[in-house]
Amino acid sequence: MARVVVDVMPKQEILDPQGQAVANALPRLGFDGITEVRQGKRFELEVADDVDDATLANIAETLLANPVIEDFVVRRAEA
Amino acid sequence: MARVVVDVMPKQEILDPQGQAVANALPRLGFDGITEVRQGKRFELEVADDVDDATLANIAETLLANPVIEDFVVRRAEA
Amino acid sequence: MTDTIDTAGGPGHIDSVDRAKTSPDVDQPFRELGLKDDEYQRIREILGRRPTEAELAMYSVMWSEHCSYKSSKVHLKYFGETTTDEMRAKMLAGIGENAGVVDIGDGWAVTFKLESHNHPSYVEPYQGAATGVGGIVRDIMAMGARPVAVADPLRFGPADAPDTKRVLPGIVAGVGGYGNCLGLPNIGGEVVFDESYAGNPLVNAMCVGVMKTEDLHLAHASGKGNKIILFGARTGLDGIGGVSVLASETFDGDESGGGRKKLPSVQVGDPFAEKVLIECCLDLYHSGLIVGIQDLGGAGLSCATSELAAAGDGGMRVDLDQVPLRAAGMNAAEILSSESQERMCAVVDPSKVDEFMKVCQKWDVTANVIGEVTDGENLEIYWQDELVVDVPPRTVAHHGPVYQRPVERPGEQDLIAADNANTLARPSTPDELRETILTMAASPNLCSRAWVTDQYDRYVRGNTVLAQPSDGGVLRIDEETGRGIAIATDCNARYTRLDPYTGAQLALAEAYRNVATTGATPMAVTNCLNFGSPEDPGVMWQFQQAVRGLADACAELGIPVTGGNVSFYNQTGQQAILPTPVVGVLGTIDDVTRRIPTGIGGEEGETLILLGETREEFGGSEWARVAHDHLGGTPPKVDLAREKLLAEILLAGSRDGMISAAHDLSEGGLAQALVETALVGECGARVVLPEGADPFVQLFSESAGRVLVAVPRSEELRFTDMCTARGLPWAKVGVADAGSNSLDIQDVTEIPLPELREAWEGTLPKLFG
Amino acid sequence: MKIGIITFPGTLDDVDAARAVRRAGGEAVALWHADHDLKGVDAVVVPGGFSYGDYLRCGAIAKFAPVMTEVIIAAGKGMPVLGVCNGFQILCESGLLPGVLTRNAGLHYVCRDQWLKVENNSSAWTTRYDAGAELLVPIKHGEGNYVADEAVLDQLEGEGRVLFRYAGENPNGSRRDIAGITDARGRIAGMMPHPEHAIDPLTGPTDDGLGMFLSVLDSLVAA
Ligand SMILES: Nc1ncnc2c1ncn2[C@@H]1O[C@H](COP(=O)(O)OP(=O)(O)O)[C@@H](O)[C@H]1O
C-alpha cells in the first residue's frame, strides 16, 4: 500500500474565480501581502503496490482532472 | 516573494462523499487497486517575504479551512 | 505555420498599420485562422493593403461562420420577407439586435433569445454549459432588461453510452451551477437522447428578460466624444480563437491551430461576477447613465467594438492599453480576440463618466474608459501608441462574406420516406400493451426529467408559477396586476430528419401548443438552428427547408420570429446530427392565477377530454424508436389552423374556469400524456378508449394538434358545446379517479400508480447516479 | 415591526424574504453587507444565495462582512435572527450556531418540495406551528448536509434545539435528519429549507412557510 497525492490546479492562463474570491477577501480581513491565490484540488489515494505510474497518470488525466483547463501532478508520498 | 501551499483535507472521521464518488468510479472505469480516495483543496499563494508563519496559519485557520471538519497544512514551497 | 511576422510584442515589434503598409508581402497565417484565400484577398482590397495581425484576428473571428452567418444569411432573409406588418406590430426590436423584444402591454416589454454552446460543452462539459448560460444572459442584459428566467434545450448521445455519462452530468451541473448562482429560475428546456448526438451534444440556452418599454437599450455608439467604457471582468487568455474554432472546420486541431500558443479554447465562467454585473447594469440603466451597450461574447472586443461602431453614426477610437488585463504579455490580437466572460461595453456621455464609475465602485466592478466615439469613419485601435487597427467597422461587423452554398435534396430522402413506420409489428394483446406503456414510460426520452431539473433552482425570485414538469414555464411579471409570460422550447429532430420542412413546422406547433396549454397566448418566436456542415449540400437542403417551414408556419400562426442563432458543423466525422431546429415560443397571460396546471386531481370530479384528432401516425415516433429502433416514413401531419383554434379554446377555457388541468400530447402519444398527468397530479384515472378503434393507435400515435384536458364535471357541457360550436374535434376519454391510485384503461390494462412511478422516475437516476 | 433583510453581493432570495415579511404584516428593511448599523430593525433575516460566489466554502467570506459584526452583537443581546440556506451556512461559519453544512451526500444540487416535521414550536420563529406538524417547503441547495460531532448533536437534541427534521427521504445526508436548529435561547434560527418560498400556493408548493414570519412578529409584539 502506498499513499499517492494528486494535485490538480487550474491552468495558469485560465480564470480561477475561486482563488480570486479568496485573494479579494484577504485584504478586507486585514491580511496584506498576498498577491495571488489559486485554488485547486488535492486527492489522496491509497494505492496497492502493483499500480504503476502510467496507470496513476491515466487516472489523473481521465478522471481527476480535465487537461483542457487543469494541470496535475502525481506524487507517491513517503509512508 | 514566496510561494506558499496550503493543503486542506476533510478530517479523517468526517465522511467525504466526493472522495467516495471517485473511489466508486475507479473500478467501473477499469482501474483496480485503489482502496481509498479523499478529496480536499489545495491553495497556492504568492506571499510577500514579510508575511510570517503565524499570519499564514491564521489565514488558513480562519478563512481557508473550517477546523470543525477540516485539517490543514501550510508549507512554504521552494521557489 | 508558414513564415510569419514577429508577434512577440514589445515596442518595435508591433505589427502596426504603418508597418503593414511598408511590408505588403509578409506571409500571413490566414488559413490557420479559418479564412479562405478569396476572403483574405477581400480584406486586402477593403484596406488597400495587407491587414495587420490585429486586423487579421478581428476579420477572421468576425467573418467566421458563427459570427457572420455567411452560409445561413441568404436563407435567414426569408424570416424577414415573411413577417407582415401586422406580425411586426408588437415587436420593439427584432432580427439584427442582440435579442428580440416584444411589447406585452401595461408598459412591459419582454426580450428573449436562444443560443448554442455545443462544441465547448463537449470539450469541457461543466464550463462549456455554464458559459453558454452566461453568454445568453449578457445578450438579454444588453437590451436593457433584467434577466428573469432561463431554459435549456439539451441533446445527448445514447443514454447508456459511456461518453454520455461523462458529458451529461457535467453539462447539467454547469447549467445549474451558473444559472442557480445568478438567481435565475430555470423554467424549461429539453433533454433528448439520440445516437446522432454522440460526440456532438447540443447545449442550447434560452434567457428571458423583462423591462419597462422606455428602458429598451440598443447597441450603438453615436455622439462624437462619447466615451467607450469596458466594465466587468479583466481580459485574459481564455477562449482565444474560440469563435473561429466553434464554427470552423478545424475543430479537432483547435488547441494548437492557428499558429498560436497552445491555449485552451474554452472559457471558465464566474457566475458571481456576472450576478454582480447584472445588478450593476440595472443600476446604471435606472440612473440613466448609458447611451448604448453591448455584451462581450463570441469574438470579444473585436465583436463589441466593431458592432457598436458599425451601428453608430461615426467612427471610434480605442486604446487597448486601457483594457485591464489578467495575463502578462498579451498582444493586441489576443486582447481583441479574448473571450473572457462577464464583460460589457458601454457608450457613455462624458459628463456622466464619473457617476458611471461610482455605480461600478458600489458593486466592486472594474471599469475603464477604453476609447471614444469620433467623427471619423473608421474604427481605430491603438496598442502601445501604435495604430494597429484602422478599418471601416461595417466591413468587419456586417460585410462579411456571403455564401450561396449548394443545396441538394439527398436521394435517400425517398428511401427513408418509403420505409413506412405504420407497417412495423405492433403490440396487440392487453399484456403486450401494458408492457409497452411501462417500457415507453421508462425509456430515456420519455421518462421523468427530475434528475436533471432537480438540479436547477426554479423558485428563486418567487415569481415562478409553472415550471418543470409543465408543458411550458410561466412567470409572473407584475405582482400588482398578475400579468405574466409563458415560454416553451421544442424540436423533434426525428421528424425533421424525415421531412425538414414539416419537422420545423411541427417544432413550432409543439412549442406554440405548449405555451397555449398553460393558458397563455403565444406571441413571438426565437430559434436555435443546429445542423451539420453547411458544406454538405444535403445538410444545406435540410437547413433551407427548415427555415422555410418555420417561417411559413410563423406567418400562418401570425407570430414573428424575433431572433435566433445558427450552429453549423455539428457532426462527428462525416456523420451530421439530426437536423435540430429548436424553436422557442413566448406567450403572455394577463392573470397568472388562471394558469392551467399539468396534473389532474385538482378539482373534485374531473372529466378527461381529448382535443384534436388521432390518426395512424408512427413515422418518427418514439414508439418506433423504442420498439424497433426505426426511423422512417413521414412525420405526423401539421394543421396550423387547427393549432390556432386549439390555442383559442384553451385560452377561453382557462379564462372561464372550464379547464382544471391540461397536458399536450407529443412523443409517446396519449399513453404517455395519461401517465404523466396522473403521476404529476398524484391522482388515478379511468380511461375508456373510443369504441371500435385500435387501442394501440389510440394510445401511441403521435398525431399533432392534440391536448388532453381535465374539465370539472360541472363545466363539461359548457366546454364541449364550445368545442363543437367552434369545430374542434373532441372525445371524452375518461375521468380522474382520486380514489383508485391506478391508471385503469378499460379493456386494456390497469397499472397501479406506484408501478408507473417506478418506471417513469427510475431511469435517469439509475443511469447517472 | 421592522425586519432587516441582508443583501451580500451574490444574495438571491432577499426579494423573497422581503415579500414574506410584508405578507406576514411586517416592514422589510434592506440591509447592505457593507453597512455598519442595523437601521433600528427588530429582527434580521439572512437570506439564501451565493454570498461572494461561495467559491471557497459556503458562508466563509460573508461572515467577515461589516454587517455581520453588527448582527453578531445584536444577536448576543437577544435579537431574533433567521438564516435560511446560505444564511444558515453563514450563521454556522460565524459561530452563532454550532456545526457546519457540507456538500450534499448525493453530490448534486437539489431543488425540490420537501416535507419537514416541526420538532420545536417554542423558538421565536416557530410558535405558530404545532409540534409534530408536517410542512411542505422547497429546498434548493448543494451544501445542506448538516454535520457536527456527536456531542453537539446530542446536546442539540437534549436541549430541544432541533427546529425541523426532514420527513421522508433525507435529501442531503444531514446528521439525524436535521433541517433546522436554534441557539440555546431560541432566538437564532438556521434552516436549509426556504419558508420564504412557501408563502403562496401560486408560486410555491404551499403557504406553510408563512408561520415562521408570523411567529417572529408575534414574539416581537409580545416583547
Ligand atoms: N436562426 C435565426 N433566425 C432569426 N434570426 C437569427 C437567426 N440566427 C441569428 N439571427 C439573428 O441575427 C442576429 C445576430 O445574431 P448573433 O450573432 O447570434 O447575435 P450575437 O452577436 O449576440 O451573438 C441576431 O439578431 C439574431 O437574432
Ligand SMILES: [Mg+2]
Ligand atoms: Mg450579442
